Amino acid sequence: MQEHKHHAKSSIKFLDSDEILSQLGLKGDEVFMDAGCGDGHIAIKAIQDYVPDGLAYAVDNYGPSIEELDEYKEKNNLENLINIKADITQDIAQIEDNAIDMIFMLNVVHGFKSSGNMGDVIEKLLRILKDDGKIAIVEFRPIEWSFGPPVEIKYAPSELDSIFGRYGFKQIYLNEDLGLEGPEGKSHYLIIFERE
Ligand SMILES: C[S@@+](CC[C@H](N)C(=O)[O-])C[C@H]1O[C@@H](n2cnc3c(N)ncnc32)[C@H](O)[C@@H]1O
Secondary structure, three states: OOOOOOOOOOOOOOOOHHHHHOOOOOOOOOEEEEEOOOOOHHHHHHHHHHOOOOEEEEEEOOHHHHHHHHHHHHHHOOOOEEEEEOOOOOOOOOOOOOOEEEEEEEOOOHHHHHHOOHHHHHHHHHHHEEEEEEEEEEEEOOOOOOOOOOHHHOOOHHHHHHHHHHOOEEEEEEEEEEEEEEOOEEEEEEEEEEEO
16 A cells, blocks of 8 residues: 655644544543644644643654644743654653543544554553543544545544454544535544543
């Protein structure tokens, strides 16, 4: 399968961050991680409105995105926004064990279907996720559409459920009615996992 490149792409123009963040069940003091954050708009919105008493990590392996986020953080005095340039298929040494309440990935994991290393990502995230932590994923529904990645690299929710099941996670939430109106329903779904 051809490698799928998606540096510097943002969902900000076609997905409503409040529609997503309001469904995550955040209380306000959690440690939240936007993994594959791109421009970081979700991490920024999270620290401003959804975890104002917590911490938001914005992590991406694309240096220019993290540099821009550092500038934004400084200009806006967002002390609780921690930007990290790191590859999430590898161990993120800057983050301690059992540190994160929620790991969130928006339009990121189809890239790991394409590269075949979804398992590596989950293994690495296990170390930093608290025992009662959650992993929330927003992805393109697996429908043929000119919009988004090729259909063969879009994960169905059931595929993610079965992959996460192998790592001891169970699905606790699924909303398949998210995003843009498309030829066969909405463009996206939100799925949330926690340990069994
Ligand atoms: C389609 S963009 C989505 C960006 C952002 N989540 C959004 O929805 O606006 C995918 C992002 O994942 C990042 N990414 C891909 N592979 C990664 C990896 N192995 N480690 C960290 N970030 C990665 C890319 O650099 C890119 O910013």
